[in-house]
Amino acid sequence: MVLTDKIKKVADELFATSKKIYDNPEIAFEEYRSVEQIEKLIKSHGLPFKKGIAGLKTAFMSQIGRGKPTIALLCEYDALPGIGHACGHNLISMMSVGAFLALKDMDLKGQVLLIGTPGEEGGGGKIKMIEKGIFSKVDAAMMIHPSNKTLPGKEFLAVDEFKLIFKGKSSHAAAAPEEGINALDACIQTFNNLNALRQHLTPDVRIHGVIMDGGLKPNIVPDHASAEFLVRCADQKAMPALIGKFRRCAESAASAFEAKIDIEHKMGYKAMKRNMAFEKVFSDNLTSLGIRFDQDTPLMGAGSSDIGDLSQIIPCIHPTLKICRHPIHTLEFAKATQTETAKKALLIGAEALAMTAIALIRDDDLLSKIKKEFSSL
Known part of the structure; x- marks a missing residue:
């Protein structure tokens, strides 16, 4: 309930920022206004915000806690040419931001990074950030993608x-x-x-x-x-x-x-290196919030993303959360990111991410199990 209450307190801010990002779509590496909106939100809660990391003007990082382990919450916020936020990156960013704000002031005995990764739509922002060593000290990373299905993980080709x-x-x-x-x-x-x-x-x-x-x-x-x-x-x-x-x-x-x-x-x-132990932690948390998973059809609807490259160097998860029946990269899906269903998914996704981050930080054996599976793949 503590996390639920903390996320509810920032719900209106998350919705408003998501709407501003939606209303001002910016393509890969040109997400200046989107980053400005996220920066305002993070700083309004007294948290640090560093722009321009990895030599990318629209990449950023914020940090809470200290020490090890280090868990990363990933933000994406670039839009598609011509059809705006038809991939729902306005929701992706706010789910991670919501989780990050919910973890503020908690005794974590570890640290959580909010990392802004620009240019996912064909720009390979995460790859450039990997090359600059941004993830070199990160133990695990996660994000949630809105979709027309709720799944614990996603295949990427x-x-x-x-x-x-x-x-x-x-x-x-x-x-x-x-x-x-x-x-x-x-x-x-x-x-x-x-x-x-x-x-x-x-x-x-x-x-x-x-x-x-x-x-x-x-x-x-x-x-x-x-x-x-x-x-x-x-x-x-x-x-x-x-x-x-x-x-x-x-x-x-x-x-x-x-x-x-x-x-x-x-x-x-690169292809997504799925980590089932990591996915189970998230799945259990999401299930505890009353969400049921859809039946997965392997490789159906599979695309490609630069989180695949990140998953090759550290454990990652990329679950999906249903907001409508329409597939991504359609105008119908873009519009669906502004519905009440999408707002509910945003809050639930933020809470599930926060719960998963806490679990990984507080349970050494759990994180060790995830890392062991990663090394065996």
Whole structure:
């Protein structure tokens, strides 16, 4: 009841800040107003707030307690281009902030960090922060994602993003087509090669792409074409072999038309390393608050996130909490983050996070069990 009362006292502040972030969506690494709103809230409770960590202007950290262990509550607050907070990051941030404020003034005998991780939507903010050592002294990290299902954990696929640039030779498409080298045909053949490959891939693999450009006029043999692809799978160790197959599909397509090809690797996220012992602690806490879990279908609805990279170096959980029936990355889901159901989920999520942080700090054996499982994976 103590945590419940503490979270209820800040509920209106959490709702108001969530609404301000929702009303002013900002894409990856441009979340200046969002961070400003979170900073105002944290400082209004007399807590420190440090911006610009890891060399990222919209990354931040606040701290309560001292010593070990160190538990991190993660915030995300970037929006999607064109559809705003259709991934519910306005709720993610406030659930972690709510948990953080509820833990204020408690005798923790450990410390809790509130860490703002910008640019999750394609920017890899957590990866940049890992590289700068932000998580080097963190024992475990967690966050909750709003969703259309309540689940104790979430599968995230490893993903690598590629840009393919095909170079051919222009010519008149009717008068002298034999003089040309059709870059667009090479690009299209890449799609055909990948489609033929699919029957020989494991069910968790996802390869999807779009043609970015493919010529200027139909009477000119295209001397340039490009496409962008995402290559995903659940098994991090399988990625090198999968990427090799992807590259050969593209290279052989270019070779068939005597076109040249440049393959640019843009970025990638690692697969989620799920920790069942950690998930059980959270699940038990959420269940005690009267929440029931939905049935999970492995890999259904699985995407990719930079928390996958973080889960490879420290124990992490990424449970989901249902706020509506709509899938994420839709306008309907964005609107659902402003409903009374979403507000209730925000408060329950904050309390479950706070309960889990307390459990990990006060029970050495429990944290040791989580770390032991992490090391064995």
